[in-house]
Amino acid sequence: MYLKEVTILQDRFPARGGYPFSVPALRATERLRFDAPVTFFVGENGSGKSTLLEAIAWQCGFHTGGGGINQAYELESSEAAFGPYIRLSWLPKVRSGFFLRAESFFDFASHLDREVREQPQYREQIYASYGGKSLHEQSHGESFLSLFRSRFGKQAIYLLDEPEAALSPARQLNLLSILHGMRSSAQFVIATHSPILLGFPDARIYSFDEAPIAGIAYEDTPHYQLTRRFLENRKAVFRDLFGDD
Incomplete structure (x- = not known):
């Protein structure tokens, strides 16, 4: 592991703190420790998990719209409001990695295509890390996996914000295989709603x-419990959901 700890600098919060400074989990947490190659952030929408992941990306120097240190492109609402309010502790510090945001992945793919149009002589080098061709020429799921397989390397940190958004259950298992193959040399911090991804062996899960913010066992996550209940007796779930007798 490279990232050892995140400290939330609550004493610097604005006096008139709106979102995200009003989020209960962020206001009540002083620090998070990272002691596993794969760490998951889970919680309902608006709970602060993507906000903190984005702040970590900002502190790492990654483009907060998605990308690595060397990416620079315009994207609306790509600032990280919470970025200046955390401190990262490393051992050792790494400078390589990538921040994936599922919601802005289209913009990142378009950025790569613009680079190719502006520098056609570097087409092969630019696309080499993304499956050898434009991400727009691949399906959403294929482009995600091309990024994972080709761009991810050793001695780096990877921050993934809801990567399951474009992945079928089978491709989520493909992603788990990639994580497993890299767990001894890379670190992953992943915000997710996927009960499949959360099942990665020996991962740390923060709710x-x-x-x-507190650690939670896989079997205690609402994601696991609700999915299990639905699969075991979906008729009962529908009765509760629809109010049918």
Whole structure:
């Protein structure tokens, strides 16, 4: 592991703190420790998990719209409001890695295509890390996996914000295989709602539904429990959901 700890600098929060400074999990948490190659952030929408992941990316120097240190392109709402309010502790510090945001992946793919149009002589080098061709020429799921297989390397940190958004269950298992193959040389911090991804062996799971943020066992996550209940007796779930007798 490279990233050892995140400290939330609550004493620097603005006096009139709106979102994200009003999020209970962020207001009540002083620090998070990272002691596993794969760490998951889980919680309901608005719980702060993506906000903290984006802040980590900002502190790492990654483009907060998605990308690595060397990416520079315009993207609306790509600032990280929470970025200046955390401190990262490393051992050792790494400078390589990537931040994936599922919601802005289209913009990142378009950025790569613009680079190729502006520098056609470097087409092969630019696309080499992304499956050898434009990400727009691949399906959403294929482009995600091309990024994972080709761009991810050793001695780096990878921050993934809801990567399951474009992945079928089978491709989520492909991603788990990639994580497993890299677990001894790379570190992953992943915000997710996927019960499949959360099942990765020996991962650390932090629940943002708690204040302060707390570690949680896989089987205790609402994602696992709700999915299990649905698969075991979906008729009962529908009765509760629809109010049918």
